[in-house]
Amino acid sequence: MDSNCHHHSFGSHKACIQLVPIFNHLEDEEMDDIMHTIQSISFEKGNVIYRAAEKSDTLYIVNKGRVRIYRLAESGKEQLVRILEPGDFTGEMALFSPENTKHESYAEAMVNTKICMIKRSDLQEYLLKYPSISLKILNVLSQRLEQSEKQTTRFATEKVETRIALFLAECLDPEKDTLEFTLPMTKKDLASYLGTTPETISRKLSELEEEKLIKQKPQKKIQILDLDRLLMV
Amino acid sequence: MDSNCHHHSFGSHKACIQLVPIFNHLEDEEMDDIMHTIQSISFEKGNVIYRAAEKSDTLYIVNKGRVRIYRLAESGKEQLVRILEPGDFTGEMALFSPENTKHESYAEAMVNTKICMIKRSDLQEYLLKYPSISLKILNVLSQRLEQSEKQTTRFATEKVETRIALFLAECLDPEKDTLEFTLPMTKKDLASYLGTTPETISRKLSELEEEKLIKQKPQKKIQILDLDRLLMV
DNA sequence: ATTAAAACTTGATTCTAATCAAGTTTTAGA
DNA sequence: TCTAAAACTTGATTAGAATCAAGTTTTAAT
Numbered sequence: 001m002d003s004n005c006h007h008h009s010f011g012s013h014k015a016c017i018q019l020v021p022i023f024n025h026l027e028d029e030e031m032d033d034i035m036h037t038i039q040s041i042s043f044e045k046g047n048v049i050y051r052a053a054e055k056s057d058t059l060y061i062v063n064k065g066r067v068r069i070y071r072l073a074e075s076g077k078e079q080l081v082r083i084l085e086p087g088d089f090t091g092e093m094a095l096f097s098p099e100n101t102k103h104e105s106y107a108e109a110m111v112n113t114k115i116c117m118i119k120r121s122d123l124q125e126y127l128l129k130y131p132s133i134s135l136k137i138l139n140v141l142s143q144r145l146e147q148s149e150k151q152t153t154r155f156a157t158e159k160v161e162t163r164i165a166l167f168l169a170e171c172l173d174p175e176k177d178t179l180e181f182t183l184p185m186t187k188k189d190l191a192s193y194l195g196t197t198p199e200t201i202s203r204k205l206s207e208l209e210e211e212k213l214i215k216q217k218p219q220k221k222i223q224i225l226d227l228d229r230l231l232m233v
Numbered sequence: 234m235d236s237n238c239h240h241h242s243f244g245s246h247k248a249c250i251q252l253v254p255i256f257n258h259l260e261d262e263e264m265d266d267i268m269h270t271i272q273s274i275s276f277e278k279g280n281v282i283y284r285a286a287e288k289s290d291t292l293y294i295v296n297k298g299r300v301r302i303y304r305l306a307e308s309g310k311e312q313l314v315r316i317l318e319p320g321d322f323t324g325e326m327a328l329f330s331p332e333n334t335k336h337e338s339y340a341e342a343m344v345n346t347k348i349c350m351i352k353r354s355d356l357q358e359y360l361l362k363y364p365s366i367s368l369k370i371l372n373v374l375s376q377r378l379e380q381s382e383k384q385t386t387r388f389a390t391e392k393v394e395t396r397i398a399l400f401l402a403e404c405l406d407p408e409k410d411t412l413e414f415t416l417p418m419t420k421k422d423l424a425s426y427l428g429t430t431p432e433t434i435s436r437k438l439s440e441l442e443e444e445k446l447i448k449q450k451p452q453k454k455i456q457i458l459d460l461d462r463l464l465m466v
Numbered sequence: 467a468t469t470a471a472a473a474c475t476t477g478a479t480t481c482t483a484a485t486c487a488a489g490t491t492t493t494a495g496a
Numbered sequence: 497t498c499t500a501a502a503a504c505t506t507g508a509t510t511a512g513a514a515t516c517a518a519g520t521t522t523t524a525a526t
Contacts, residue, residue, distance in 0.1 A: 071382065073390035074399065074464075081382055093379045096371035104379060127368060134367035135360060138329035141374045146326045146337060148381040149304065149314055155388035156428030157306035160513065166307065188473065195389030200513060202475055219522095231307075393483065421503065433483060435505055452492095473522065478515105485510070492503065 016040065016063045016116035020087050022136040030130055037122040042114050049107035049115065056094030056103045057120040062086050065113025070192070071105045080192040081105060083185065092141060095120050160196045161204050165233040167194060168214065168222060179227065183220040208233070249273065249296045249349035253320050255369040263363060270355040276342035289327030289336045290353040295319050298346025303425070304338045313425040314338060316418065325374060328353050393429045394437050398466040400427060401447065401455060412460065416453040441466070 016038065017023045017031045026034070040063065043049055049060065049067060060067075067084040084090060084107075094101035118126075127134050154163050167190070171181045183190065187205075191198045205222075208214045213230045215223040224230060249271065250256045250264045259267075273296065276282055282293065282300060293300075300317040317323060317340075327334035351359075360367050387396050400423070404414045416423065420438075424431045438455075441447045446463045448456040457463060 071386045073386050075391055075395065077390035079386045079389045081386070092371075093375045096368065096375045098372070104383065124368070127371075128364045131361045131364040131367060134364060134371065135329065135357070138325075138360075138367065138370060138374065139331070141371065141378060142326045142329045145374060145378045145381060148378060148385060150337065152381060152385045152388060153304045153306050153312045153314070155385060156312045156425075157310035158308055162308065186473065192389075197514060198474065199476085199515085203513090206475085419503065430484065431504070432485085432506085436483090439505085468526085470525090471523085473520100475520070476518090478517085480513105480515070482512090482514085483510105484512085485508100487508085488506090490503100490505070493501085494499100495501095496497100496499085 016061060019063065020061050020089065022089065022133060022140065025132065025136065026130060034118075034126055037118060039117045040114060041117065042112065043109035045109055045111050045113075047109045049109060049113075050091075050103050051106055052104055053102050056091060056101050058091055059089055059095055059118045059120075059123055060091045060107070061089045061116040061118070063114040063116050066110040067113060067115075068108045068110050068189070069105050070108070078192060079195065080185075080189050083110070089140075092137070095123060155195055160194065160200055161207070161233055163194050163196075164201065164204050165208070165213075165230050168208075168224065169227060169231055171222075172224065172227075179225070180217075180221060180223040183222060186220075249294060252296065253294050253322065255322065255366060255373065258365065258369065259363060267351075267355075267359055270351060272350045274348050274350065276346045276348065278342055278344050278346075280342045282340035282342060282346075282348060283324075283336050284339055285336050287336050289324055289334050291324055292322055292328055292351045292353075292356055293324045293340070294322045294349040294351070296347040296349050299343040300346060300348075301341045301343050301422075302338050303341070311425060312428065313418075313422050316343070322373075325370070328356060388428055393427065393433055394440070394466055396427050396429075397434065397437050398441070398446075398463050401441075401457060402460060402464055404455075405457065405460075412458070413450075413454060413456040416455060419453075 017026075017035055023031060023034060043065075050056065052072065062084045064086055067088075067090070069081045069084060069090060071079050071081055073079060090107060091103075093104065127137075154166065158166070171184065172179065173181065185193070187201045188198045191201045194201070205214070205216060208230070209216055211229075213224070213226050213233070215225055217223060250259075250268055256264060256267060276298075283289065285305065295317045297319055300321075300323070302314045302317060302323060304312050304314055306312060323340060324336075326337065360370075387399065391399070404417065405412065406414065418426070420434045421431045424434045427434070438447070438449060441463070442449055444462075446457070446459050446466070448458055450456060
């Protein structure tokens with residue numbers, strides 16, 4: 001891995017550990033322990049973090065920035081699987097499988113991004129030393145599995161309009177009581193994520209707007225006008 | 234083994250533990266430890282093991298039989314998520330999440346089935362006591378996640394015919410060198426699993442047969458005639 | 467501020483697969 | 497073994513969404 005442009009600052013390593021839910025419940029000394037084996041690398045916008053078929057033996061934790069995880073289907077079509085925000089991690093597949101696994105997806109920095117990396121061997125050691133880390137990771141993985149299966153079911157059973165409506169509803173921050181939000185990605189990416197085309201996204205959003213269920217505003221902002229009816233689409 | 238035992242299925246508890254990959258790597262004494270907290274229940278064909286929205290605080294391990302895991306979409310349509318064989322487990326979602334989670338799917342015995350159950354609290358204890366169990370579960374979960382994301386990508390990007398062809402190819406046992414296998418489910422279930430209808434399955438299989446890529450035989454047997462071309466569909 | 471590239475929109479057309487319908491075959495249970 | 501139910505097949509029609517095409521708007525880099 002090219003290390004010409006990254007800075008080793010303990011500060012940011014510690015920040016990284018303290019940031020992520022899978023580590024931040026540990027005692028200070030335990031975090032210090034882990035901190036020393038972490039590498040931090042910066043990626044510029046558009047850079048590839050890893051590719052499918054490359055050997056995978058590292059856990060990647062996003063410290064700063066955003067990362068696009070996508071797959072190529074047998075047909076060559078690309079699908080956006082998810083977007084990682086600070087605190088999210090990827091690379092687990094390989095890590096917890098017996099040796100020599102390959103990546104099945106691609107990871108690409110959407111903006112300038114800082115990643116913390118833990119080597120497979122180091123992580124395995126920590127998992128045995130601090131079993132509570134495993135519980136955290138099990139929690140995250142089981143929720144991701146849950147999420148992924150729900151997504152599969154939607155692809156299998158709902159039409160595009162419904163998938164879009166459900167996606168919009170889930171963009172709402174349950175903390176806030178506002179019905180307005182900013183789309184977290186371009187409509188092209190959204191199409192890829194929802195298994196459709198940009199043209200269809202464009203058309204369906206216009207239809208939803210005509211039916212007075214939503215309002216599209218400048219800069220990817222969307223306001224939901226009638227959540228109940230939107231969920232019945 | 235001990236057929237006169239008062240604990241009616243003591244023997245089968247041990248069998249259950251020894252059967253499953255997540256436990257069978259433990260020492261004998263460790264297995265004995267776990268064995269005592271396991272409950273074993275039999276379900277007749279068609280019986281529901283759990284329903285969506287029910288409280289979930291148990292890990293279910295299939296000891297004997299087959300279990301259908303399916304979901305209901307927002308639209309009410311049913312989708313077959315997977316089929317559990319002896320040694321497989323389910324219920325993990327709730328187990329590794331903070332308290333009071335509900336099932337999101339349905340589990341139903343496809344034939345007479347024996348299930349071993351471990352309570353959430355007991356399992357949490359074992360995970361901290363025997364950290365290697367966590368590693369095994371992480372391994373299984375990460376592979377299931379991988380599998381689920383691959384399936385999602387296929388729904389998002391491939392047409393039905395391709396999904397069917399890929400499914401058939403994956404039915405081949407890589408151990409054996411035969412190109413013949415038995416469909417593991419009815420075509421109705423297969424349609425549900427692949428997000429299509431029984432009519433379409435029927436038609437596409439006939440088309441594949443006309444193109445001399447496969448041969449349908451009695452009793453759900455299928456022979457693949459040209460694997461390479463099948464994978465290019 | 468300028469401008470090229472990327473993102474997005476809208477229309478016309480085509481294609482895939484769902485639905486509806488009416489059979490036939492297979493399976494499981496009495 | 498018989499029978500009813502379930503599974504499956506095939507055909508006709510329809511609907512949903514992809515594709516192709518040609519524009520417009522937005523974004524980001526210089």
